Every structure is written in structure tokens, then in C-alpha cells.
Amino acid sequence: VCFSAFKSKGHIEGFRNFKGQQHPWRLKSTSARERALQYQPGQKIHGFTVKEVAAVPDLFLTAVKLTHDKTGAQYLHAARDDSNNLFSVQFRTTPMDSTGVPHILEHTVLCGSQKYPCRDPFFKMLNRSLSTFMNAFTASDYTMYPFSTQNSTDFQNLLSVYLDAVFFPCLREQDFWQEGWRLENENPTDPNTPLVFKGVVFNEMKGVFSDNERLYAQHLQNKLYPDHTYSVVSGGEPLSIPDLTWEQLKQFHATHYHPSNARFFTYGDLPLEQHLKQIEEDALSKFERINPNTEVPSQPYWTSPREDHVTCSPDVLAPDPARQNTLCVSYLLGDVTDTFEGFTLSLLSSLMISGPNSPFYKALIEPKIGTDFSSVVGYDGSTKEASFSIGLQGMAEEDTERVKQIISTTIDDIIEKGFEEERIEALLHKIEIQMKHQSTSFGLSLASYIASLWNHDGDPVELLQISDSVARFRQALKENPHFLQDKVKQYFKENTHRLTLSMSPDEAYLEKQAKTEEEKLQEKIQALTDSDRKDIYEKGLELLAAQSKTQDASSLPALKVSDIEPTIPITPVHISTAGGVPVQYCEQPTNGLVYFRAMCSLNTLPEDLRLYVPLFCSVITKMGCGPLDYRQQAQQMDLRTGGMSVSTQVIPDSTQLDAYEQAVLLFSSCLERNLPHMFQLWSDIFNSPRLDDEERLKVLVMMSAQELANGISYSGHMYAMTRAGRHLTPAGDLQEAFGGMEQMDHVPGKLLAHHTEMRALYRCAINTTPQKMSDAATQLESFMKEVAGNRKERKPIRSNIIEKPCNTPVLV
Known part of the structure; x- marks a missing residue:
């Protein structure tokens, strides 16, 4: 359970490969997409009416929009031939104070419900389920509860738990x-x-705002949208949280967690009818329609720009203690429900800030005025009206006016010069890959x-029709070459x-915060009577006893052995060689993409260089290669690939605790037509990287140092676990060196001179369609x-390195 603004949507790794037993109603004779196309607008299904059926060929799915007749609940089903089925229900939650009521409610509904009264049913389901994802999120204006699983029985079990949790929670005072x-x-x-x-x-929120x-x-959002729900902290401002009462929490649930304020989303290859039947019977049939009155009005438009200033605590991990200022200019844009305008502005944002060829990268990052872009940068469509932000962090206070002037001048330059056609094509190519x-x-x-567009009554199906937006964008550029400049x-x-x-x-920031919290505490305490103090003590003992008591989870549903297939489906692979190196070929329906992975051994790398491997990995694809400088390289990577990355790998041997495999993993993907170009880029990186551009390296090191410092507060638990495990095994020690706190204490001075030590390929994998495999x-x-000439036969530096590749396939 977490507080998240969904501003950065990354991929979720670690999904199980188990597959559930097929039920009779999980038909396979026709595809899920084809079955969904048979629904007709106006058709009635288990209390719902079909409003729209639309094929979405871009994403290989069929979208079905429905409305619940009795309550008005909205529903979207994405039928797709994917066994990892997903359910989510989201509510528009628009608090008008910073007590954190939607965030606290998100936590509290997961503490037991009418049908499943045991404490923490979500966590109790972890060992009773084959879920591939379970969580909940509080955003600025909605709360979402998603889960996914590949097992049909498990889907029904989890759906029952989720529906009961959000619509019929216990909401006990003790849980509050x-x-x-x-x-x-x-x-x-x-x-x-x-x-x-x-x-x-x-x-949690004290930690967030540390x-x-x-x-x-948070300050930027509150001040850019000062007139409604975005002016408050939906997650809760720590010193406002104690103003929330249990009664207010229950009232917020009654008005916001109602089907009339709900949006249901299902995805995958399970039949829609089964989902609708269960949702209707378990939840919606028990409600009547209401007017939740949760709409977010448009932010009144300012007639003149505004400036503001806030303070924070000094960062002891700042790369340069004398440069800890941040400045950002943020612009209010249009309503996110305007799909094409949002698409255009998102593209425009990428053209302005993404990569070394973008105007703001050249103007703000390369002069090394600051260490990186500000923490909020680019297009943000997570609120009713979108915004665009640009600025710097890690800058000196005296550079404030200079940065303002650079931003203004850069905007003027863009209006005058526009963007290169090749950069626009590279961006549209990236969309095609995605x-x-x-x-x-x-x-x-x-x-x-x-989520955000739908939350404000935009059309989610229109949003999914990405190729329509691309075509309209191309037409707009054709009709008006100055379309983007306008x-x-x-x-x-x-x-x-x-x-x-x-x-x-502010050196006194933490002291001021502590003083304010103490004043708030004393204000609460002074209002207490002796009876209140006794009651607090007794309730504290009751809570401690409840937390210590073993919970009866027998009411929760569970999978039976018969619900699970006895074997895991095997993915067929063909093992061969290329240039004497083992290669794993895997034919898959990749929609015209080719995926390439390769391992480079680090067995011969001297001990004193291993600390620099992570930084080497982060810069080696950004320095230029062969005939290309770093700007041209970035352009070609965008035009010809879906991205090229290099990362560290430490793989413990499952049979010997003191043995491990250490390597660098190369990963890239491309459209089938660009396969020769992708391999040429890798060849140039291997054979002729441009490692002599010291100014470029300084910029990359500066940004890497800032990212490391910023990441500490997000990943403190991971750093602690890595640090704790360093003395248990040799692999743990290397993992700490590659990704732990040890990385924070070293600035590289010589890693790039040892490029030849880290480029011996010894294992590869190709995933593509059967038709393209021979060419690949x-x-x-x-x-x-x-690249054969780069491989060197040397003995491992450390004896506990696995001499031959351990039995771990490259294919994820």
C-alpha cells in the first residue's frame, strides 16, 4: 500500500510464470478480442448497458464501455489475448483539506471488511493467491485499487476481497x-x-516530506492550482493529519467510495460476463444512485505570472553543498480530456527537454549551471488541467536570474527556429515502438x-487510439509547418x-519543523482531561493486544491444488552459437520487434575498477561512438531502436553460496527493419567508443551523482538490505559495490580507460517472430x-567467480 502521484509510470518486474487451470467459461476457440467485438451498443448484461464497442488495433485489444443502470458506475473492459488479467476500481477523491483523508482511507479500508473481517486481508491473501500484482494508490484526485493474476479462480477470489474491502469496509476506530x-x-x-x-x-508522510x-x-502543485483540491495535500500534511476525526473519515467514505463515483476497469482474456455478474451481485446491487459531487472545476486563469519561494532542509548528500538551490517555471496548460491537445503537448514537451539534442538540455544542462533538471520537469497530465515545468536543481542562488533568462530566451529560440524534422520522426518512431x-x-x-483522463470524464477509448492522434499530428504539421512553434x-x-x-x-529548517510539531502536540495534550489520558492509555493497550493477536484468516478465499495447473508452460528456445558464443533464440509474437540481450564477462576486471562499473554502464551509450558524436548517437538510437541500455549483473549460484556470476548486461530492441542499424550501433560502441570528451563526461557524472543522492530517500530500505547482506556471501559483497552505499563515496577518475576490460561477449539471446529469426x-x-577481436582469454581475478556461465538464461 503506498502513496503515489502516478507521475512516473515504470514497469513492474518479477511476475510469476504460473498459469491457472482453465475454467469451462474461459473459451479458447476464438480470441478475446474477437469475442468482445460481438457485443452491441444498447445490449444489457447483468445490470450493465453496453455504450460502445471499439477495436483498438494499435494495442491489439477490443474496448467495451458500459454503464451500470442502477448506480451509474462506469466500466471499461479491454479484451486482449493476455492471460495476466487485471482488475481495478478507482474513485474520484477530491479532499478540500490536508488531513490526508483519502490516503488514510486507502489504508483503513484494507484493514478488514464485512465478509472478511480479519485484519489486513490483502496481506493475508499473499500466500493464498497467485497474484502477479496487488496494491492500492492515492493520487492527487483519485484512489485506485488494482490487482492482476493469471489464474481464473484466483481472479474471482481477489475480486471478492477487493469489492468487499472498498464498498463494505469495517472502518473500525481502532483501525483509524x-x-x-x-x-x-x-x-x-x-x-x-x-x-x-x-x-x-x-x-509515512513525515518520511515523504523529508x-x-x-x-x-508538492509545493509546486499547491501553488500552481491554488483554488481547489490541488491546493491541499491529498496524502496528508503531517501537522494537519491530527485534525482528522474518525467520523470525518467515515463520511468521506460514504460520499466518495460509492458506485456512482466509481470507474471499473478489467483487462485480459477472461470473459466480461463473469466479471459483470460478480461485481453486480457482490456489490453494486446493494446501492442506489447518488450525486457524489466530486467534480474538479477548472482552475481560474491568472492575468499575470506569479513568483514564490519555499525552503527545505540542507542535503548532506548534495554533490556540491554550496549549490543546493532549485528553480522551476511551471505553466498551466489545457484540460487533459482534450486527447489530441494532450498528445501534442506531450510530444512538444519531449522535443523541448528529452535527450542531448533538445533545446533545454543544451541551454540548461550542458553549461553545468545546475546538476540536473528540477525534480518536476516536462509535461504532467495527472491533474484536470495539465502543466509543463522546466528548471534546474543543484544550482547556486546567484544563478537564479540567469536561469530565468535562459528559459525565456530558449522559448524565443524555439519559436523562431522550430524543431528538426529528424527529431520529430525519432519521437514518432518511439511511439510506434511503445x-x-x-x-x-x-x-x-x-x-x-x-486513469487521469477518465477520472475527469474524458474518453479513455479515444485516448487508446494512438495511431489516430499520430495521423492527426502529421496532418497538422503538413498543413502548418509552424504548428509546434505556434x-x-x-x-x-x-x-x-x-x-x-x-x-x-535553511539550516534551521528541521529545527523549525520539530518545534511546530511539538507545539501541535502540546495543543492536543493541553485539551485532555485526566479521564482522556486514562482512555488513551487503555486504548493503546487494546491496540497493542490486537496487533499482537494471531488473526483468523479462515474467512478469506484460497486456491486449491486442483485450481492450479500441475506444470509451468515451457517457453521453447533453440540454443546455438554465433562467432563461438552461445546464443539463445526464442520465437515469439513480438509484433515486429526484435529484442537483443547479451552478457559481457567481468571476470578479468581488476579489483580496483569494479566500483566504477555502474557509472561506466550509465555513460557508455551516451558518449558517442564510431563516426557519431554523442548528439548524433542519441538521434540514431531514437530513430533506429527502442532504446539501448547497459547494466550490471550479479547472479549468485543456486548451489554454491560462495560462487557467483558477474557480468554487464546489454539490452536493446528495434523494429525488424532496423535490425542492421541496431547492431551497427552496438558494434561502434564496442569497437570505437568516443571516450575522450571530458566535458561530456563531466555532465554525465554530475547528473549521475545527483540521481544517486536523490534516490537515497526513496530506496533507504534497499540500501540497508544490500549493506546488511554484503558480508554473507561474495555475491552480496559485489552487489553492495555495484548498487549500495559504497557507490555514494566514489567519484570515478579512470574507468573509461579500461573499456577493453569489459567488452567480451559470452552469452546472447534473440527474441523475434519466426519469420524474422533467420535474418536476425x-x-x-x-x-x-x-567484435570478435575484443574477446580476451584471461583467468578470473577472483577464484569464487563461476568459470562457466551458470544455468541462468538471458531471456527474462
Whole structure:
């Protein structure tokens, strides 16, 4: 369970490969897409009426929109031939204060329900389910509850738990104390210890706002949208959370967690009728329609730009302690329900800030005025009206006016010069790749993608018709060559709803925060009577006893052995060689994409260089190669591939604790027509990387240092686990060196001179369609010949390295 603004939507790894036993109604004679196309607008199904049926060939699915007759609940089903089926229900949650009521409610509904009264039923389901994802999210204006599974019985079980949790939660006062906030003795068993604030969300949000990036992002949103729900902290401002009462929480649930305010989304190859029947019977039939009154009005438009300033705590991990200021200019854009305008502005944002060829990268990053773009940057469509932000972090206070002037001048330059046609084509190529790419979390990505627009009554089906937006975009450019420049002039040059927000460190910031919290605590305590204090002590003991008690989970549904297929489907692979290197070929329906993976051994790398491997991996594809400088290389990668990445790999041997495999993993993908170009780029990176551009390296190292520092607060638990495990096994020690706190203490000075130490390929994999496999094998053979001269036969530096590749396939 987490608080998330969904501003960065990454892929979710680690999905299980189990597949559920087929039920009689899980028909396979026709595809899920074909079956869904048979529905007709106006058709009645289990209390729902079909409103629209639309094929979405871009994403290989059929979309079915429905409305629940009795309550008005909205429903979207994405029928797709994917066994990893997903369900989500989202509610528009629009708080008008910063008590964190939607966030605390998200936690509290997961503490038991009428049908499943045991505490924490979600967590109890983890070992009773084959779910591939279970969670809940609180955004600025909606709360979402998604799960996914490949097992049909499991889907029904989880759906029952989720429906009961959100519509019929217990919402016990004790759960509110635990998850929200409470006054409690510092030692709950000793009434003489001082009273303090406690609570899961209270402490979680204190942690959130100890991170300067999150603090800045929250201030920016609150000040850019000052007149309605975005002016408050939906997750909860720590010192406002103690103002929330249990009664207010229950009232918020009654008005916001109602079917009339709900949007249901299902995805995958399971039949829609079964989902509708269960949702109707288990939940919706028990409600009548209401007017939830949760709409978000448009933000009144400013007639003149505004400026503001906030403070934060100094960052002890800042790459340069003297440069800890942030400045960002944020612009209010159009309504997110305008699909094409949102598509255009998102593309425009990428052209302006993404990659070394973008105008703002050249103007702000390369002069090294700051360490990186501001934490909020680019197009953001997570609110009713979108925004665009541009700025810097890690800058000196005296550069404030200079950065403002650079932003203004760069906008003028864009209006005058526009964008190169090749950059626009590279961006449209990236969209084509994204549409064709298959991922294990495709359903979850779709649910997140449509959430904001749908939340404000936009058309999610129109949003999914990406090729229509691309075609319309191309037509607009054809009719008006200055189409994008006109948009820049409209939304940035002439836009008076513009906020310039600066942030600087205050040495006394934490002291002031602690003082304010203490004053709030004393205000609460002084209002207590002796009877209140006794009641607090007794309730603290009750909560402690409840938390310590073993919960009876017998009411929860569980899978039986007969519900699970006895074997895991085997993915057929063909093992061969190319240039003397083992290759794993796997034929898959990849929609015209080719996926390439390869391992480069680090067995011969000297001990003193291993600390620099992660940084080497982050810069080697960004320095230029062969005849291409780094700008040309970035352009070609965008035009010809779906991305090229290099990362560290430490793979422990499952049979010997003291043995492991260490390597660098190469990964890239491309459209079938671009396969020769992709391998040529890899060949140039292997054979002739441009490692002598010191200024480029300084920029990349500066940005890498800032990213490492920023990541500490998000991943503290991971760093702690990696640090703790470093002494248990040799593999753990190497994992700490590659990805732990040890990385924070070293600035590289010599890694690039040792490029030849880290480029010996020793295992590869190709995934593509059967029709393209022969050509891919030929191209790989040619590539291997070009880099064959780099392989060196050397003995491992450390004896506990696995001499031959361990039995771990490259294919994920």
C-alpha cells in the first residue's frame, strides 16, 4: 500500500510464470478480442448497458464501455489475448483539506471488511493467491485499487476481497488509530511516559516530506492550482493529519467510495460476463444512485505570472553543498480530456527537454549551471488541467536570474527556429515502438495510463487510439509547418498562468519543523482531561493486544491444488552459437520487434575498477561512438531502436553460496527493419567508443551523482538490505559495490580507460517472430565477427567467480 502521484509510470518486474487451470467459461476457440467485438451498443448484461464497442488495433485489444443502470458506475473492459488479467476500481477523491483523508482511507479500508473481517486481508491473501500484482494508490484526485493474476479462480477470489474491502469496509476506530494518527504513550505499556503522535500515515508522510524533491513537487502543485483540491495535500500534511476525526473519515467514505463515483476497469482474456455478474451481485446491487459531487472545476486563469519561494532542509548528500538551490517555471496548460491537445503537448514537451539534442538540455544542462533538471520537469497530465515545468536543481542562488533568462530566451529560440524534422520522426518512431512492445504488466500500465483522463470524464477509448492522434499530428504539421512553434507561443510565450518557484536550504529548517510539531502536540495534550489520558492509555493497550493477536484468516478465499495447473508452460528456445558464443533464440509474437540481450564477462576486471562499473554502464551509450558524436548517437538510437541500455549483473549460484556470476548486461530492441542499424550501433560502441570528451563526461557524472543522492530517500530500505547482506556471501559483497552505499563515496577518475576490460561477449539471446529469426541470426553472426577481436582469454581475478556461465538464461 503506498502513496503515489502516478507521475512516473515504470514497469513492474518479477511476475510469476504460473498459469491457472482453465475454467469451462474461459473459451479458447476464438480470441478475446474477437469475442468482445460481438457485443452491441444498447445490449444489457447483468445490470450493465453496453455504450460502445471499439477495436483498438494499435494495442491489439477490443474496448467495451458500459454503464451500470442502477448506480451509474462506469466500466471499461479491454479484451486482449493476455492471460495476466487485471482488475481495478478507482474513485474520484477530491479532499478540500490536508488531513490526508483519502490516503488514510486507502489504508483503513484494507484493514478488514464485512465478509472478511480479519485484519489486513490483502496481506493475508499473499500466500493464498497467485497474484502477479496487488496494491492500492492515492493520487492527487483519485484512489485506485488494482490487482492482476493469471489464474481464473484466483481472479474471482481477489475480486471478492477487493469489492468487499472498498464498498463494505469495517472502518473500525481502532483501525483509524493504527493507520491514521493517534496520541499514545511513548511506551504504550507505561502510562508515565510522555504522549506522542503515532500512526502509519502520519509517519509515512513525515518520511515523504523529508525528501526535498517530493516537498518541492508538492509545493509546486499547491501553488500552481491554488483554488481547489490541488491546493491541499491529498496524502496528508503531517501537522494537519491530527485534525482528522474518525467520523470525518467515515463520511468521506460514504460520499466518495460509492458506485456512482466509481470507474471499473478489467483487462485480459477472461470473459466480461463473469466479471459483470460478480461485481453486480457482490456489490453494486446493494446501492442506489447518488450525486457524489466530486467534480474538479477548472482552475481560474491568472492575468499575470506569479513568483514564490519555499525552503527545505540542507542535503548532506548534495554533490556540491554550496549549490543546493532549485528553480522551476511551471505553466498551466489545457484540460487533459482534450486527447489530441494532450498528445501534442506531450510530444512538444519531449522535443523541448528529452535527450542531448533538445533545446533545454543544451541551454540548461550542458553549461553545468545546475546538476540536473528540477525534480518536476516536462509535461504532467495527472491533474484536470495539465502543466509543463522546466528548471534546474543543484544550482547556486546567484544563478537564479540567469536561469530565468535562459528559459525565456530558449522559448524565443524555439519559436523562431522550430524543431528538426529528424527529431520529430525519432519521437514518432518511439511511439510506434511503445505501441508494439509487449510487457508482463501491460494491463496495469493501461489502467494507469487512462486513469487521469477518465477520472475527469474524458474518453479513455479515444485516448487508446494512438495511431489516430499520430495521423492527426502529421496532418497538422503538413498543413502548418509552424504548428509546434505556434503551440510554444500560445502555451509558453503568451501564457500568463505561469509560476516561478524557487527553493533554497535553511539550516534551521528541521529545527523549525520539530518545534511546530511539538507545539501541535502540546495543543492536543493541553485539551485532555485526566479521564482522556486514562482512555488513551487503555486504548493503546487494546491496540497493542490486537496487533499482537494471531488473526483468523479462515474467512478469506484460497486456491486449491486442483485450481492450479500441475506444470509451468515451457517457453521453447533453440540454443546455438554465433562467432563461438552461445546464443539463445526464442520465437515469439513480438509484433515486429526484435529484442537483443547479451552478457559481457567481468571476470578479468581488476579489483580496483569494479566500483566504477555502474557509472561506466550509465555513460557508455551516451558518449558517442564510431563516426557519431554523442548528439548524433542519441538521434540514431531514437530513430533506429527502442532504446539501448547497459547494466550490471550479479547472479549468485543456486548451489554454491560462495560462487557467483558477474557480468554487464546489454539490452536493446528495434523494429525488424532496423535490425542492421541496431547492431551497427552496438558494434561502434564496442569497437570505437568516443571516450575522450571530458566535458561530456563531466555532465554525465554530475547528473549521475545527483540521481544517486536523490534516490537515497526513496530506496533507504534497499540500501540497508544490500549493506546488511554484503558480508554473507561474495555475491552480496559485489552487489553492495555495484548498487549500495559504497557507490555514494566514489567519484570515478579512470574507468573509461579500461573499456577493453569489459567488452567480451559470452552469452546472447534473440527474441523475434519466426519469420524474422533467420535474418536476425545472420545479422548477429555478422555483429559477432565485428567484435570478435575484443574477446580476451584471461583467468578470473577472483577464484569464487563461476568459470562457466551458470544455468541462468538471458531471456527474462
